[in-house]
Amino acid sequence: MIIITRPDASEEQIEHIVSRIRSWGLKAEVSRGEMRVVIGVIGPEDKIREKPLAAFPGVESVTPVLKPYKLVCYEFRGTPSQIKVGNVMIGTKEVVIMAGPCSVESEEQITTIARSVQRAGAKILRGGAFKPRTSPYSFQGLGKVGLQLLAEARNLTGMPVITEVMDTKDLELVAGYADCLQVGARNMQNFSLLREVGRAKLPVMLKRGMSATVKDLLMSAEYILSEGNFNVLLCERGIRTFETTTRNTLDLNAVPVLKSETHLPVVVDPTHGVGVRQYIPAMALAAVAAGADSIMVEVHNAPEQAKSDGEQSLLPEALEDLVQRIRTVAEAVGRSV
Amino acid sequence: MIIITRPDASEEQIEHIVSRIRSWGLKAEVSRGEMRVVIGVIGPEDKIREKPLAAFPGVESVTPVLKPYKLVCYEFRGTPSQIKVGNVMIGTKEVVIMAGPCSVESEEQITTIARSVQRAGAKILRGGAFKPRTSPYSFQGLGKVGLQLLAEARNLTGMPVITEVMDTKDLELVAGYADCLQVGARNMQNFSLLREVGRAKLPVMLKRGMSATVKDLLMSAEYILSEGNFNVLLCERGIRTFETTTRNTLDLNAVPVLKSETHLPVVVDPTHGVGVRQYIPAMALAAVAAGADSIMVEVHNAPEQAKSDGEQSLLPEALEDLVQRIRTVAEAVGRSV
Amino acid sequence: MIIITRPDASEEQIEHIVSRIRSWGLKAEVSRGEMRVVIGVIGPEDKIREKPLAAFPGVESVTPVLKPYKLVCYEFRGTPSQIKVGNVMIGTKEVVIMAGPCSVESEEQITTIARSVQRAGAKILRGGAFKPRTSPYSFQGLGKVGLQLLAEARNLTGMPVITEVMDTKDLELVAGYADCLQVGARNMQNFSLLREVGRAKLPVMLKRGMSATVKDLLMSAEYILSEGNFNVLLCERGIRTFETTTRNTLDLNAVPVLKSETHLPVVVDPTHGVGVRQYIPAMALAAVAAGADSIMVEVHNAPEQAKSDGEQSLLPEALEDLVQRIRTVAEAVGRSV
Amino acid sequence: MIIITRPDASEEQIEHIVSRIRSWGLKAEVSRGEMRVVIGVIGPEDKIREKPLAAFPGVESVTPVLKPYKLVCYEFRGTPSQIKVGNVMIGTKEVVIMAGPCSVESEEQITTIARSVQRAGAKILRGGAFKPRTSPYSFQGLGKVGLQLLAEARNLTGMPVITEVMDTKDLELVAGYADCLQVGARNMQNFSLLREVGRAKLPVMLKRGMSATVKDLLMSAEYILSEGNFNVLLCERGIRTFETTTRNTLDLNAVPVLKSETHLPVVVDPTHGVGVRQYIPAMALAAVAAGADSIMVEVHNAPEQAKSDGEQSLLPEALEDLVQRIRTVAEAVGRSV
16 A cells, blocks of 8 residues: 655654554555655555555545455466356357347247347347346346246257346345356445355356446455355446436446456446447447457347337347357457357 | 337338337327427326337337336425434434444444434434445454444434345344344345335335436335335435546435435435545535435544544544534524534 | 556566666655555656656556646645635635626626626626537527627626636637636636636636546646636536436535635536526535535526526526525525625 | 426416417427326427527426437438548548557657558558647647648658647648648537638548537537538547546447447547557457447557657557458458558
């Protein structure tokens, strides 16, 4: 930690800070400039981080030297991680397509869509059984029945399934059916849920919260890894900004930043990221060019009848076309689909 | 709902939209302008809202006429609600001060602080037992022991206590000790938790999420009311913007907006809102002038030893001074403390 | 400056940085931690700031020790500045009300409004002659005629006038009529204009840009002061966030931050800050409680006929009521109107 | 326009609105719902837009039906525009690379860089002579000398040059040397400058402001077109969000949105968009995949000595590598370099 003092900090205040740092068994290096004093605090950063250094009189700012996440750090592994979801590996040369409806609505709907996304080239089936909806009056998902239908679709197609878990009390149930647990954007800092999925045996896809920085996302992933589950996928799905022509602002900058900061694979969800059907293909291609390891898109065979997200779901034939284009871009950046 | 079509929408697309609207038992009123067609959809708004109108080909935008929240709407009551927390009423002429430490740390700490905030004029004691921390390596609160210490402090002082519940599985435990349940900013859209606190017998203070609009906050409150619990306090605690001199941007605009949109009382938490000790008093006074019904501030008797939020906690004597100033401003706007 | 190196920075890279720092005549203090090296750069901060330290291989981050603004810094004066606009002093115990229409529209309009805002208690008359409008097809202001009408209104009432200058080529013209020059939010980083108003003999009110941090605002003010004009008022008028129930998000946090960072007086414009007539009074009162030195509000005698901003203009009688309430709050915080 | 009334709007208020609309020679269509009345205003949208409908008592919201920009609208042309900069056409199948230093610093610097970016595949040379700098104490550009050096580099290489004009008073000077005028992000709503460049004979590249929506950008472009200059390039260069790991948040979503909303070509500037050298290539590739017509990057032969933006400038050899990769991605999306 580096402490910078206020221009009006007194000698006594500075001595007080230094003596407290030393009383904690840490080293304090003091450099005096013309206007301000800089105090370097040396010792185990974790121990330092817990001390309320900014609470001391005379302190203007406190800057950490080390990053607060350790297990998710690229340096921890020194090489990108590969995560297995069912029989599909993510984080390899291959860009993996995940597709499916926003919500599981019926047996016919999910099996029809599962078959068509598989035909189009998707490798993992998505579908919501527990749905986080802004309004209590909106369709909330089929719950357990939805999970059973997803499992049927898996049996039929052989595709592993990913579905959201919204609450610790549903975890066991969801884990009984899913191949990959999704923690949604609105639960990205539901720390109880993060700990519990950290103890689960399944891989977890953690979606970035709407107002989460990349660092926040990494800290939330750290919760999961710190419980022993290293099979974590990070998903960029749009942040909230002032722009209103798109539902959210898909932040593709996060892709190279994450690839550099962490060993965990990066998924991009352009569907929620832009929220307007016609812009999704362009953003999916851009995500692949930016370095994403996987693309997740919502697909519905009858968007006009969808119980959620109809306006942003691609038709199966549009997915087919998109996967072709993703393949070409993937190859242009040295990958495959 | 009002549907506006794209300039290139065909007659067939428009007829398709209209016929679908009618097939749902709703009325469609069509006005033709030079460039675009406007279709008014008339009928029960809830029923309309669930239809994926934006998914239809030829649609440019869909604008709701009615608000999506009903029970929290000011018009639902037509008068401001008063909510009782223990023996303290919020939403009256009196501006209620809630104060206490970020975390309960020890018996001595909580009883000392409880006594001093009571002396300063606070009516409700706050203190965290379950703490949502960004890092898994930070102090996570004393849990059940923290709740017991809070209850002791209540016995000692007679002040009702408010404390956070982070997860549905802890709800029963927390409800056994608290007088008011707090749902934190990071859980504002944890819809499972919202439903469960909606079934609890205790009042709930719902904090606005960092990237939640006022409308999102009201929709989350609607979840709680829709389960039968009308004792909800809404708390503004700062939103996330590009500004970095303050920890968050306390959005006082939300105060008059909420007072106009809903009958529920409004609490302002300047501590988390600005996150810098020296700016908290000014923002607390501004919140009262803007119309807040209650002010929540963090207080610690030894900020340099606090296990969390030391840098933004007021000293007990600073609270005493602040309450005096709040009283004067409250009186200036026709209220009291 | 404090340089923190990357964990993979080589010894050669570190030596290269250090030797370059020394070659510029500056001192480099190196502290070695476990993972990273910290290099303190000591010498005149201005000189250091111009060096592209972040461009050196092996550098992870560069943190300044001193603030980049000098003349606007509170410490530069050590006491709040008082700025005279015509015969009205801003920055004293008195909270000064500036009021008037968005645009000057006609002689009758401006004189009627001038008289009524004066009666209500306003001390300075605002009115736009050159209007920055988002659309080229909107009313752009009366230009020179507008300035003449403003000057007439001043003659009639004795109130000094403030009006916007949008371009360096209009500066001489505007300065011939105004008592205070306004630089609008959209021109806050029009550095040519800042330099020119810095050479003008008149006080300048600099409005914060919609995406400007407090630090950006201070840097823009520094441009004006660095040309010799120390008569600068800083105006908070709302920033752009994701919230859409208000036109902008009036950032009152900026008030105590500015009062602590700079000696320049702070004006708050709740009209543009919230942009919804019914919320303006609450925000004006909150601004005064937060410590604003002056409040600027738009007033129109016939909002339904206003050529701009009708929906956010107060009626003269509403201003009268508001000034009464501002007075009470001002007195509660030890000031007057 | 569609007016939605408040639930408490009186019959008199509604009649007043309707009669005023009719008095302006416009049609008013009234639909009565259970809670609110919807009034459609029919007639020339421009005329309607100027009326302060939101200022009328009883009005809750006003929604426009038509877009406020006309000349920049895709429908205005019905086909993408191609803009000629010197001898280089932008908006064709070819993705045009613009490259060069942030600032022109010396004859040697600009000619060395010009030659190397040309060799790497760039078609247009960028370089700043008038520099908008946050601090008055930073290097402000060489001004006229910088323009002369740019012109020399053009003579030497045959590449057209693009450079920024910051103020109306410099326009004639800059236009004497440049092949394309750049209006910077901070001047995107400097409406005086927009009008003047609208009267210039040269093409204009308009950069999106940091807090400008896509609609704001289009409205600013409309200013230029409305003065007769249709040779406008729109440049996405990052918006301001809460994220701090990148300098700005490059908003690639704007690319497909702009391609759908306007006929004007779209340039992406990843250098300012992310502001961190190592992330620029990924974002450049993503921009091409998203559909950008041109990519602008900063290049410096000695970033450690750059007078501005050293930390985000690519080395000439990195540009060479990047152009190869851009070419492959461009071909994958049916374009060329």
